[in-house]
Amino acid sequence: MKILIFGSGYVGLVTAACLAELGNDVICCDIDKGKIDQLKKGIVPFFEPGLQDLITKGMHKKKISFTVEAASAVSDREIIFIAVGTPQKENGEADLSYVRAVAEDLGKNLKNYTIIVNKSTVPVGTGRLVAEIIKKKYAGDFDIVSNPEFLSEGRALYDFMNPERIVIGSNSRHSVKKMNKLFESFSCPIVNTKIETAEMIKYASNAFLATKISFVNEIANICEKVGADISEVTYAMGLDSRIGNKFLNAGIGYGGSCFPKDVKALNHIAARNEYDFKLLKSVIRVNNDQRKLVLTKTENMLGDLKEKRICIWGLSYKPDTDDTRESAAIDIIKLFHEKGVTISTYDPKVDYDKLEKEGEFVNKIIFHKDKYKALENCHLLIIATEWDEFKQADLKKIKLNLLEANIIDGRNIFNIEIMLENGFNYLSFGR
Numbered sequence: 001m002k003i004l005i006f007g008s009g010y011v012g013l014v015t016a017a018c019l020a021e022l023g024n025d026v027i028c029c030d031i032d033k034g035k036i037d038q039l040k041k042g043i044v045p046f047f048e049p050g051l052q053d054l055i056t057k058g059m060h061k062k063k064i065s066f067t068v069e070a071a072s073a074v075s076d077r078e079i080i081f082i083a084v085g086t087p088q089k090e091n092g093e094a095d096l097s098y099v100r101a102v103a104e105d106l107g108k109n110l111k112n113y114t115i116i117v118n119k120s121t122v123p124v125g126t127g128r129l130v131a132e133i134i135k136k137k138y139a140g141d142f143d144i145v146s147n148p149e150f151l152s153e154g155r156a157l158y159d160f161m162n163p164e165r166i167v168i169g170s171n172s173r174h175s176v177k178k179m180n181k182l183f184e185s186f187s188c189p190i191v192n193t194k195i196e197t198a199e200m201i202k203y204a205s206n207a208f209l210a211t212k213i214s215f216v217n218e219i220a221n222i223c224e225k226v227g228a229d230i231s232e233v234t235y236a237m238g239l240d241s242r243i244g245n246k247f248l249n250a251g252i253g254y255g256g257s258c259f260p261k262d263v264k265a266l267n268h269i270a271a272r273n274e275y276d277f278k279l280l281k282s283v284i285r286v287n288n289d290q291r292k293l294v295l296t297k298t299e300n301m302l303g304d305l306k307e308k309r310i311c312i313w314g315l316s317y318k319p320d321t322d323d324t325r326e327s328a329a330i331d332i333i334k335l336f337h338e339k340g341v342t343i344s345t346y347d348p349k350v351d352y353d354k355l356e357k358e359g360e361f362v363n364k365i366i367f368h369k370d371k372y373k374a375l376e377n378c379h380l381l382i383i384a385t386e387w388d389e390f391k392q393a394d395l396k397k398i399k400l401n402l403l404e405a406n407i408i409d410g411r412n413i414f415n416i417e418i419m420l421e422n423g424f425n426y427l428s429f430g431r
């Protein structure tokens, strides 16, 4: 099929690469000229395992192309995906300005019947809003579909190609048929529903996963008080198929480009509809408090933090991605800066130059390309992201390079006995 995708970020590019791999002809359109120029040269401007190879393959087969020109790209397309960002506003509400801008582009440029598919995570009612904007300038026929994306960064290609379910929200039989055809090679259940229900499924799913994490963090905090071990508690909980063994890791909490903003957006939707979503408010509070717990644990370990230097391993919000949006590490660094602490840091994939351009606070961070070098002159190592290379790190080298053998393990990656045997003053979460 002839596809156009607005937005060449994590979701847009993964969708493009995978749909091209399935034999479709895909154009990617983005307003970021720098990004499109790089993509035209075959360079994926962020790290997602396997994506670079799949984009290169799609380009060689002439199945993917890139443009900033919405007007010409729209003309002959059968399906147009919207995969632009929906960041949060100050008040937690989803910012729909990018989605609106695409809808305006579509209104101006559509010429024939097209299926407009929204993949961005958007509040209930956005499908209708997009249709209204398009109709202001385009009198022809079109259909709106909601097809929320459930991929997870770090394993996005696998998730896209092996979905556990596909949700298609639409009021048009023709669009449902066409979307089912697009995804016909997948064997998972396809949930055909109304647009509003599809939009809610995405928020409910993310909010539930965030709730699982905050719940486990509260259990971990009680474990510390009563002498229980959260790792064993969650292992045994996870053996119960009603609970499942995923999203049960205690630590410094969830982050990323989705959970924090989606949980807040759902809370905002509830409030706007005069519903007090008490549980969700607690999920947010617990997650914020987990960041502060790192500070408390550090003060208990080091006393006065003035003149102290701390090393943080991991800046991305989770392993196998370079994405630092709403990352726990960044929140923790800000808390330490308020205390006058110098931060030395290492991350295997995060682009330090990009981070420096985006965040004014980073001029107080010393970035390293070698994780052991980052430890030098530091009083403490904090593990903020569970990258595999940290799990396999040389403990003797860590001890040798730190000023004092202190570790706070924000992701519970090390074995307590081994850490104590190696002479570390070691704290983790709920153990």
Ligand SMILES: NC(=O)c1ccc[n+]([C@@H]2O[C@H](COP(=O)([O-])OP(=O)(O)OC[C@H]3O[C@@H](n4cnc5c(N)ncnc54)[C@H](O)[C@@H]3O)[C@@H](O)[C@H]2O)c1
Residues within 6 Å of the ligand: 006, 007, 008, 009, 010, 011, 012, 029, 030, 031, 032, 035, 083, 084, 085, 086, 098, 101, 102, 119, 120, 121, 122, 149, 150, 151, 152, 153, 257, 258
């Ligand atoms: N990243 C994830 O893991 C993930 C997973 C599922 C759903 N989502 C949702 O998918 C959406 C996109 O997320 P993302 O992480 O890919 O965002 P992103 O920030 O990585 O990419 C968004 C892209 O859209 C482009 N853009 C903005 N306005 C545009 C316009 N008018 N025309 C064309 N391009 C435009 C931006 O330049 C940017 O390149 C969000 O709603 C997000 O919540 C994200």
